[in-house]
Amino acid sequence: MNMNIPLVDLRWQTDLIKKDFLKEIGGILDSSAFILGPKVKEFEKHFAEYCGTKYCAGISSGTDALILALRAAGIEYGDEIITVSNTFIATSASISACGGKPVFVDIEEDSYNINPSLISRAITAKTKAIMPVHLYGQCADMTPIMKLAKNYGLFVIEDACQAHGAEYTGKRSGSFGMGAAFSFYPGKNLGAWGEGGAVVTNDQKIFDEVTVLRDHGSREKYIHLKEGFNMRLHGIQGAVLDLKLKMLDEWNALRRTAAGIYKRELSNVNELILPIEKPYAKHVYHLFVIRVKDRESLQKFLLDKGIGAGFHYKYPLHLQEAYAYLGYKEGDLPITEKIMKEIISLPIYPGITEEQIIYICKAVKEFFAGKK
Ligand SMILES: Cc1ncc(COP(=O)(O)O)c(C=O)c1O
Incomplete structure (x- = not known):
């Protein structure tokens, strides 16, 4: 007899946290903290600790997290960003959304991640950053990547959307670059019950800029320092993610x-x-x-x-x-x-x-x- 085994089945993990979530939801409903709010703040604190970074900002999706990380790092029209071609289109689309140009470099045949030895020949006067993707849950070879970035004056934004908890030489993904983006799309290793994402960083300036940009360029309601976006994580997703992070x-x-x-x-x-x-x-x-x-x-x-x-x-x-x-x-x-x-x-x-x-x-x- 045939078994029925989908590519991804989320019911097992959903059932595990359902009861605890129902306890949490009352507080969210009572406080009406549907967008950002205390549940997101708690999750941000815990996820930054988990990744080994100083800061985490909850964002509306992984794609938006990539866009905000690049924008906060100062990517502008015409800047070139080196990345890979075997990835989800959000990697390169986030570069284009900031006015940048994706430059694709080939991968290693065994890990399927960016081949660091091919990066330097793709660097031009317009190159600003390298965006390695930790594909399938395995970190790219970060030591040579960080070395190259330092030598050429580039910054690194990690696409860690598939690599929650993955490690490279004992350090967690997301803790290497100037910033990193995670996706909490439901099927991810850490998945929300809807869309969600995060930027993690050790750089206070990047964190401040990301938090301003995700909220229409404001720190204070209706006071706009610049134009930004509506890219905030929802309170309910913060509660789900905080429960799941423990597991x-x-x-x-x-x-x-x-x-x-x-x-x-x-x-x-x-x-x-x-x-x-x-x-x-x-x-x-x-x-x-x-x-x-x-x-x-x-x-x-x-x-x-x-x-x-x-x-x-x-x-x-x-x-x-x-x-x-x-x-x-x-x-x-x-x-x-x-x-x-x-x-x-x-x-x-x-x-x-x-x-x-x-x-x-x-x-x-x-x-x-x-x-x-
Ligand atoms: C490598 C990679 N980058 C970016 C994204 C975009 O994340 P999201 O779907 O949360 O926008 C994903 C997830 O689908 C991904 O796998």
Whole structure:
């Protein structure tokens, strides 16, 4: 009999905090603190502590957090920001939203993160920043990135939207750059019950600017220091996130255990490449991404068995219509282009059982056995 295993299932974690949340909601309703307010403040304090940064500002989404971090760091029209092409479009769209130009650099074939040794050749007189993405839950190689940034006078904004609690040489993601953006989209390792995001930083000026920009350029109601945005985190999301943050380490450990079971069960399947954990990294497996030769057929095969499998992502950004104006062509980023034809994400989330993972792995093995 088929099991039904979606790519992401949030019910397990929702059920765990439902009771506590219902206790919290009364206070929010009584105080009418629906936007920012004490629950967001408490969460901001706890999340900054968690990341090992001095400050955290709750923002309306991860995309908005990236935009505000870049704006606060002074990105202006025509500035170039170096990033990657195998990521969600919010990474590069946030750069464009500030008037900047995304410059795509190729990735490492084993970690799928930005290849630091290719960054310097992409630097021009207009380059202002590097935006590494900690893709799938594993940190980019931050030591050489920070060194390059220092040598060339650039700043670093981390896209940590997929890497809550991930570590690099024992330090948490988000604590390396001038600032970092997190997404609390529901399916993320730390997910809200709606949209949400945060900027974390050790720089008081960045924090002050982000908090002004997220609230229409004001510190005081109707007194506007500049034009800003409506990019504030909601009180209800602050309460949900603060409850879930207490469990994040435990839930990341469950993701790591799930990844271990996948690796054990699939280690002798020669037709696929498993994800690796770099020696400097603590991977938190936001996604469990394997590589195969015919991913479309595998996806269909798994779907027929009730298993949700996805592509993260389908097509490299530098070859998408949205970036035709940048003039990239096929062959410009060979590793990105190669791996993006092969990647397929298997279900992973806290609460997935060993039995479910073994069922998925059996199906993957059956797929390849059928091809022989
Ligand atoms: C790498 C990356 N950057 C940015 C974002 C944008 O976050 P959000 O969806 O919260 O705007 C996401 C999440 O979808 C992401 O995965």
